[in-house]
Amino acid sequence: MLIHIMTGGPVDKIPNLNNYKEGALWVGVDSGVNYLLKHQIVPTQAFGDFDSVTESQFNEIKNRLTHLSVFPSEKDETDTEIAINWSLKKNPSLIRVFGATGGRLDHFMGNIQLLLKGLEHGTRIEIHDNQNILYIVKEGSYTLSTHHSFPYVSFLPVSKSVKGITLTGFKFPLENRNIRWGDTLCISNELEMEKGTFSFHEGILMVVRSRDYHPS
Template structure:
């Protein structure tokens, strides 16, 4: 049985996107992480679990969850060996998730963003469909074999790929505006940024024999209403 868990972390949160995901009936478990708890509190959404060191949460909100609710809280010392988001990801695996959406993992400090991208390796190795999402980006990891991306399912008009730490040999992109054949994907060039599905194609197929690749589906910032 599939189980979707949503982590609400303390980075940038788009209200419309976040609420649409949290209120989706597929979202069976919500984990509030540190400052992300303030978003849940403001929108009267009760989390299933709370994780964090509470170094950036308003004291009255932290006290509310500690004293007036039965929400399980895993509170940690700020001096620890893993980020709050990583701890929440590991909790998600122990809860038996088959799908994991991480919100509030982008915006603000780039070191936090990169740590969150690397943290996707944990659910990926466990066979869990995990992705980071915000209003402009969806980030996931893909492995060796074929990955099909349909035009009508793309999160945005662009996609980019980056190796996760190592060179990827025999890398191919078919059906794209900028195709590749038997390419060596390296971590030190920007060749594979901002590609698109070709106008006359319905899908792109990314294939490579082994390794791990970061896939980003992206779109430009929404115009102000």
């Protein structure tokens, strides 16, 4: 099962949903529900306090959705965390989160930390916007394929240190290097071949695939 979560972040950061519509169960969060409905996607489940939608928008949401969970604005979890917790219980193969970047930095940083829930559960959670795809992994060996839309690859430590990073098939290869918070050694690399590998033997690593911003 593939689950897509649309949160209520700035709409200018959301990628083209036509590239993501097929084969996914959609979950809406707060004003992200309204965004989905505008793009002819009716989410299977929705969560939120809905304090960021108008009364008419909320009435439409109530009329069109079968499963809607409304929470008070003052609570111990963000709406996005509630949606991720619900999604993880479905044991999906992958969760993609949209609308989670831009706007308030506290929400963005919180959304990044929510990726750890997937790591604990054994389910990858990815954050997608129109410039970036990011996710976190624990120690091991991984293969990356060339992604022409997102040519840059960066690696950042989530744990205090990440030990034994080795990169092969990259423009800037590495062998058995350690990085820690505050290091920028692994920022902005590129694959030189169709496939490359990265591995490390201790820590938690964030992988960011990105592209430059080109205003239209």
